[in-house]
Amino acid sequence: MQVDALPVAPCGTGESPFWWPEQGALYWCDIPGRRVHRWRPRDGVHTSWDQPEEVGCIAPHLDGGLMLARRDGLFRLDLATGATQRLAPPPYDRASQRFNDGKADPQGRFWVGTICEPRLPPRAALYRWADDALEPQLDTASTSNGLAWSPDGTTMYWCDTQAHRIEAFDFDASDGSLSRRRVFHQFPLKPADGSLAGYVGRPDGAAVDVEGAYWVAMYEGARLLRFAPDGRVLADLPLPVRCPTMPCFGGADLRTLYVTSAVPKGDAEPLAGRVLVLHVDVPGLPVNFVHA
Secondary structure (H helix, E strand, O other): OOOEEOOOOOOOEEEEEEEEOOOOEEEEEEOOOOEEEEEEOOOOEEEEEEOOOOEEEEEEEOOOOEEEEEOOEEEEEOOOOOOEEEEEOOOOOOOOEEEEEEEEOOOOOEEEEEEEOOOOOOOEEEEEEEOOEEEEEEEEEOEEEEEEEOOOOOEEEEEEOOOOEEEEEEEEOOOOEEEEEEEEEEOOOOOOOOOOOOOOOEEEEEEEEOOOOEEEEEEOOOEEEEEOOOOOEEEEEEOOOOOEEEEEEEOOOOOEEEEEEEOOOOOOOOOOOOOEEEEOOOOEOOOOOEOO
């Protein structure tokens, strides 16, 4: 399978990509670079918005702006002016945590998790933005990641990257409640000596296609995995970067797979930190927009 890269400078840690259909544009963020990016394939125009704090994730809003989860809180970004409006302060100690992966559910509720720095003890959590407040839903994680919903909206996926575990939940669309928590897939932990020989990586960001398959980027594993809804591995796609971070489906037919990546410490991979581009046969689900 051919893998290309967007002609945009690499990110330190590219994350949270999504495709905005009406704009025909890909958005993503660079966490340590404190920047939001947009790329329009039709004319090759790249635009970026600098931020004063690390940006953990972004999501499109029905009002035409972006939801922005930065270390210093939850914001709305006006794409025309670059101005931000603060919606909520961070629900954590900024010295040891920041926002990480986040997405809207099919009903337009915004979900956002945190990452604990250092990873232990596991104090990170997953929150839901509702009624102008961040409500905790899950806790005792090290790195909240991997949010995605099944095509019928009845299953939510989530992972704790540091624990090398993907979990699934029954999802109630009426109120956004979770039940029947279960392990979807448990990966072997990274060897204590840090060796990458035989290591498949740990689950990072994810997306779901129209067949209900869960695609997950395996950080330090140099691969994407595609899982059937019953947990079987359907495909193992090698990538030319050690640290892919998150896939998303884009293009007019949602058959273009964009994959953000990070630059490993002490590594000189030519494509590290770039947004990778590959084409797949099964289209993905369109992005969910934040409603409130």
